[in-house]
Amino acid sequence: xxxxxxxxxxxxxxxxxxxxxxxxxxxxxxxxxxxxxxxxxxxxxxxxxxxxxxxxxxxxxxxxxxxxxxxxxxxxxxxxxxxxxxxxxxxxxxxxxxxxxxxxxxxxxxxxxxxxxxxxxxxxxxxxxxxxxxxxxxxxxxxxxxxxxxxxxxxxxxxxxxxxxxxxxxxxxxxxxxxxxxxxxxxxxxxxxxxxxxxxxxxxxxxxxxxxxxxxxxxxxxxxxxxxxxxxxxxxxxxxxxxxxxxxxxxxxxxxxxxxxxxxx
Numbered sequence: 295x296x297x298x299x300x301x302x303x304x305x306x307x308x309x310x311x312x313x314x315x316x317x318x319x320x321x322x323x324x325x326x327x328x329x330x331x332x333x334x335x336x337x338x339x340x341x342x343x344x345x346x347x348x349x350x351x352x353x354x355x356x357x358x359x360x361x362x363x364x365x366x367x368x369x370x371x372x373x374x375x376x377x378x379x380x381x382x383x384x385x386x387x388x389x390x391x392x393x394x395x396x397x398x399x400x401x402x403x404x405x406x407x408x409x410x411x412x413x414x415x416x417x418x419x420x421x422x423x424x425x426x427x428x429x430x431x432x433x434x435x436x437x438x439x440x441x442x443x444x445x446x447x448x449x450x451x452x453x454x455x456x457x458x459x460x461x462x463x464x465x466x467x468x469x470x471x472x473x474x475x476x477x478x479x480x481x482x483x484x485x486x487x488x489x490x491x492x493x494x495x496x497x498x499x500x501x502x503x504x505x506x507x508x509x510x511x512x513x514x515x516x517x518x519x520x521x522x523x524x525x526x527x528x529x530x531x532x533x534x535x536x537x538x539x540x541x542x543x544x545x546x547x548x549x550x551x552x553x554x555x556x557x558x559x
Contacts, residue, residue: 385461396470396545404437416452442471475549477503478541485553494530502541
């Protein structure tokens with residue numbers, strides 16, 4: 295017995311018809327509520343993000359922007375303004391040539407040298423600026439008629455270039471200005487005294503105000519100790535003998551004392 299073949303796609307079969315699925319109204323309501331809930335969450339999320347961003351900018355963003363703007367302004371000012379700081383230049387101090395330590399003159403001439411011809415030299419005495427002069431092309435300079443103070447004078451100098459940059463001070467020199475004669479007295483013999491011929495040579499003694507003074511007796515150099523006491527054994531001749539004592543200080547001032555004695559046979 296043969297079986298009847300029925301095709302599964304046979305449209306004439308009612309069992310093979312596909313019927314559309316109808317959505318129940320209750321399911322539509324749930325779907326809409328779910329969509330609305332999701333939309334509200336999105337809105338709240340976006341609003342919260344905007345609020346957090348606003349708070350961040352308020353508390354952190356504004357100071358950062360101000361700081362950035364200030365830094366940028368400083369950089370622009372620094373690049374726009376020229377660099378006025380001058381390069382430090384070494385300037386050698388001058389060399390003073392002072393061959394004496396004392397003088398009896400109130401005015402002296404000082405000279406020296408400096409390394410360069412576009413320089414000037416400032417002269418100081420006892421810490422005070424007293425004169426300035428230009429350096430010559432050969433590196434030398436001269437100060438004329440430098441006034442000294444009585445007593446000690448501490449002389450030093452500085453070199454200055456065309457940009458008013460200065461060197462350190464030069465070596466200091468102490469110059470003593472004295473215009474008064476040193477004191478001198480003859481202790482022995484006394485003026486007008488008479489001696490026998492056998493007394494020769496006679497010891498002449500005396501004192502001056504400084505052991506630094508040179509003392510001569512009738513042009514013979516006497517011995518002077520640290521206190522200024524001096525002595526010399528002076529040969530005598532018959533008759534009157536004039537004794538001349540001269541004390542000279544290191545400034546060239548002279549003090550003089552003369553006496554006359556008599557020698558008899």
